Amino acid sequence: MKEKFIIIETTYPNLAKAKNLAKILLTQKLAACVQFLPIKSMYFWEEKIATSSEILVSIKSKNSFYKLIEKTIKEHHDG
Secondary structure, rough: OOOHHHHHEEEEEEEHHHHHHHHHHHHOOOOOOEEEEEEEEEEEEOOOOEEEEEEEEEEEEHHHHHHHHHHHHHHHOOO
């Protein structure tokens, strides 16, 4: 069966942290490409609506790498 490709999206509070994740994923060959896009987010937090600037991170990879990428994001996502 042919390998399926995926795009995983997550957010980071700044470009430096997003680039750190990208370097880790690319070095470990878990991602073919990582893209960054500055965004404004609105969400419900502590009983009120909040807004913030974030970096949207799009990770292009193989479906078979999903669990490893998820683990890497959790290990390196400190808010």
